[in-house]
Amino acid sequence: MRYFLTVCRLQSITHAAAELHVAQSTLSQTMQGLEEETGLNLFLRTGRHIMMSQDGQRLAQKLSRLLVQVDAVEREVEDMAHRHQRxxxxxxxxxxxxxxxxxxxxxxxxxxxxxxxxxxxxxxxxxxxxxxxxxxxxxxxxxxxxxxxxxxxxxxxxxxxxxxxxxxxxxxxxxxxxxxxxxxxxxxxxxxxxxxxxxxxxxxxxxxxxxxxxxxxxxxxxxxxxxxxxxxxxxxxxxxxxxxxxxxxxxxxxxxxxxxxxxxxxxxxxxxxxxxxxxxxxxxxxxxxxx
Incomplete structure (x- = not known):
């Protein structure tokens, strides 16, 4: 989910791979696997640049809301672990x-x-x-x-x-x-x-x-x-x-x-x-x- 949203934000596999500290080929394969798994065309590709399709935009909106909840859960877990250190x-x-x-x-x-x-x-x-x-x-x-x-x-x-x-x-x-x-x-x-x-x-x-x-x-x-x-x-x-x-x-x-x-x-x-x-x-x- 984080990989996908980073690619959507930067509209570039190259730039996203650099920010995420992963190989460009790995990120490309991950995005292709996501499209195959969902059955959706998530990106419109023009040379080295990519743009989100309508399906990609809708998925990005849903995942953004979901990741906010995931981040909140992670913070709660960290707080619980900190309290339990006593x-x-x-x-x-x-x-x-x-x-x-x-x-x-x-x-x-x-x-x-x-x-x-x-x-x-x-x-x-x-x-x-x-x-x-x-x-x-x-x-x-x-x-x-x-x-x-x-x-x-x-x-x-x-x-x-x-x-x-x-x-x-x-x-x-x-x-x-x-x-x-x-x-x-x-x-x-x-x-x-x-x-x-x-x-x-x-x-x-x-x-x-x-x-x-x-x-x-x-x-x-x-x-x-x-x-x-x-x-x-x-x-x-x-x-x-x-x-x-x-x-x-x-x-x-x-x-x-x-x-x-x-x-x-x-x-x-x-x-x-x-x-x-x-x-x-x-x-x-x-x-x-x-x-």
């Missing part, structure tokens, strides 16, 4: 404490052209956001494949720890048993968090009832309780994110959570999304090697 991440608080500083510093420095939209929901809610296509990627502390619409990529496992403050009587210990922890007044995240459900389940299987004095939906509250020597807490090791003043004691029973990266099964990941996934995978695997 990578939407759902990272629960415990993973966010470790990943956020690295995403906003190292990843942004390496890929400033990739904007990130990051929310910090509960682990279960993070998975649902991906399922409902409100997030492109979720990073959760569980490989429970409870949503069949999602692809679960297991990345690395990290210990669940009994967290105390420096100077606490247990701080010098290398580990602690679940039975010992159950007898100590402590704080935990609310049961929407995988770490809490995992720890409570492990204690329940052993007939233990922990002395939980406070459940909180906020990781910062648990940090404050431990730092102010109010209560120890059970936390995922990555949630500590090298915070000073805290001592993490792994459980003797080797209680661990497996980090997983979630995406939708029926969606092709973009290049930007793959770069984000590769970065997060490297960070989690590297930290697992150091654990």
């Amino acid at each position: 990578v939407r991440l759902a990272i629960p608080q415990q993973q966010a404490a470790f990943l956020m500083p690295r995403l906003l510093s190292e990843f942004h420095a390496a890929h400033p052209e990739i904007p990130l939209d990051i929310v910090e929901p509960y682990g279960i809610e993070a998975a649902r956001l991906v399922r409902d296509e409100k997030a492109d990627i979720a990073v959760v502390n569980s490989d429970e494949q409870s949503l069949p619409e999602l692809r679960y990529r297991r990345v690395a496992s990290h210990p669940i720890c009994f967290t105390v403050w420096e100077g606490h009587p247990l701080a010098a210990r290398g580990s602690i048993s679940l039975a010992e922890a159950a007898r100590i007044p402590l704080a935990m995240l609310s049961e929407e968090f995988y770490v809490t459900r995992c720890a409570l389940h492990a204690m329940s299987e052993r007939g233990l009832s922990p002395d939980v004095r406070y459940f909180s939906p906020h990781l910062s509250t648990l940090y404050s309780l431990v730092r102010h020597h109010a209560l120890p807490a059970i936390l995922y090791a990555r949630a500590l994110a090298e915070l000073p003043g805290l001592v993490a004691l792994p459980f003797a029973e080797d209680l661990r959570l497996t980090g997983s990266i979630l995406t939708r099964k029926n969606r092709q990941s973009t290049r930007d999304q793959r770069l984000v996934i590769q970065f997060i995978t490297r960070q989690l695997e590297r930290s697992a090697d150091l654990t």
Whole structure:
């Protein structure tokens, strides 16, 4: 269509071929093929000059209007692609404490052209956001494949720890048993968090009832309780994110959570999304090697 309209405007195969950066013979064959396909005599030829026939004029008018619509669609597609360059991440608080500083510093420095939209929901809610296509990627502390619409990529496992403050009587210990922890007044995240459900389940299987004095939906509250020597807490090791003043004691029973990266099964990941996934995978695997 664009070739035909260019020939019509310039009334010259030679000049049109030069403007379109195609061989003159190719353009001539294309115009002949168009006439054969449509069954119309589109041009009146006089030597090297050509003029549009009446049929050619009518076709040019229709194609001009059609190309305006095609151009509009192309612009809309470009706008959609530009909006979709933003990578939407759902990272629960415990993973966010470790990943956020690295995403906003190292990843942004390496890929400033990739904007990130990051929310910090509960682990279960993070998975649902991906399922409902409100997030492109979720990073959760569980490989429970409870949503069949999602692809679960297991990345690395990290210990669940009994967290105390420096100077606490247990701080010098290398580990602690679940039975010992159950007898100590402590704080935990609310049961929407995988770490809490995992720890409570492990204690329940052993007939233990922990002395939980406070459940909180906020990781910062648990940090404050431990730092102010109010209560120890059970936390995922990555949630500590090298915070000073805290001592993490792994459980003797080797209680661990497996980090997983979630995406939708029926969606092709973009290049930007793959770069984000590769970065997060490297960070989690590297930290697992150091654990």
